[in-house]
Amino acid sequence: MATIVKGSGFAAAAQGGYTTGGTKEDPYKYQTGFGNRFASEALPGVLPQGQNTPQKLKYDLYSECINGSTFTSPRAQNQLTWMYRIQPSIAHKGYTEVAFDKDALVADFSLTNPNINVPPPQLVWEPLEIPSSGKVDFISGLKTYCGAGDPMSGEGLAIHMYSANASMDKRAFVNVDGDFLIVPQQGRLDVQTELGKLMVKPGELLVVQRGLKFKINLPDGVGRGYVEEIFGARWELPELGALGANGLASPRDFESPTAYFEVDQSSWEVIYKNLGKLFVCKQDHTPFDVVGWHGNYVPYKYDMKKFIHVNSVTRDHMDPSLYTVLTAKSRTPGTPLADFCVLSERWDVTTNTFRPPFYHRNSAIEAIGMIYGSAKAPNFPISPGGFYYQSSLVPHGPDWEQFKNATEMELTPMKLFEDEMLILFEAPKSLVMSNFAMNTNTRNGFDMTPFTMQPQFLNHIDSITRELGSVGISGANGNVHV
C-alpha cells in the first residue's frame, strides 16, 4: 500500500521551539545545538509527560528506546532516544545474510586479515567514478579504502568513499558497527532518519550514530563523497583550552532533525551492517514511522563554511589541530582515535615567516579529500573527489618551487583556500588498505613519483670553508666534503 499520510516536523516548529532551515535548497527544519537533549513531535501531544512508557500511548503508538551507550555509562556520556512510533522495529520478517564484495567493504583491519594490505606510505586516488550503468545506491556504492582496528575490539576506524547514481527508495540502512561521518562532495544527500529528515550538501557533514536507521536519496541524481566510520567511540567537539569558550565549530551551528513520519504499509528492506557482514530484514511497513521522540542520541549536520578559523597573527605556521571540527577519543589517555579537520578559506597575515607547512614527519597519519577547489600542486596531488593517504612519520612538505617561492615572496596578507575546501582525516597510527583501494583504476601511482630538492647550502661552500678556516678548522680535517 502506498503512502497515504505524511506527517511533518513543521508541526513541532509551530509549537514554539527555535528551528533553522526551510530554504529552497534545504526544505527541512532543524533543532540546534551539539549534544543537546531534544524533543520533537510531528503530532501534538504524542510525547508522554512525566514518564516514558505509560500503559497506553496517544493514538496507540508504541514506545521504543534506543541506547547508544551502556546502561551504566556516566551521565555525561549516556546517550539514548525514546521514539513513539506506529510499529516497533521488532515488526519484521527475520534476518537473512546478504552477499557482498569483501574486497570493497571491510570492517576487520587486523594484520591477520588476508584481505588487507600494508601500503606504500603515500598513495593517491583520482575521484571515484560515478556509476554510468545499473542502479547503484549509497549502500552498494560504498567502498572501503583504509582503516585500523575493528568493531569487535571496540576501537578503530574506517575511511570509505561512496559513489552512487540512485536513491535508496524502499531500502534503509543500519550500521551496528560504528558511527558514520558522511561528507558529500558531489550532489546533495536527502537523508531520512527515524528521527526526521536532513538535507546535506557538499560543504556540510552529517553524523549518523550506530544503530539508527536511515536512507539516502539523491535529489541531484548522483552522489559522491567521503565517509569516516569510528568503532567504539563518539564524535565530540574538541577542547578549546587557551582559546576560551568560542571559536572553531560552534555548538549552536550543529543541526538535528525534527520529527517526521510516514504512514506506509508497503514492502521495505532494512540492511544491517554488523561486524562487517550485511543482513537484510524485509518488512511490510516503513521504518520511518516515528511520530515523536525525545533524547540525545540524534543525527546532526554541520555546515563547514561556518567553521571559525583561529591561527597565528604574528609568525610561524601552526599545527593543523587548529582546524579540528570533530574528534573521537581512543582508549589511550590524551590520544585521539580520530580527528576530523577542515581546510577552508582564511587569511594568512604572518610576517618574517616561512608560510607553507614546514617540513615535518608527524606520528599522525594524514588522509585528505577535496570537496571543491582547483589546487593540484605536485606535493598536493588531488582534485575534487580525490583522496590522498600518507602513513605515520612520512616526511612531507612543500616542493622545490613552492619552497623557493615561499622564501622569496613578499609577505603581504593573503587569502588561503579561497573557493577551496579540503577535509583532513588524522589518526595516531598507520592504516591498512582494502583490496579495492589497492586495485581500483582510480589509483594514480603517485607513490612512485620522485621528489627532488636543491641543497642550496652547497652554493655557499667557499664561504663556509673560509669561515671554518678563520677559526682554525680546515676542510681537509673532514668537516667539509664537497
Ligand SMILES: [Fe+2]
Ligand atoms: Fe602534514
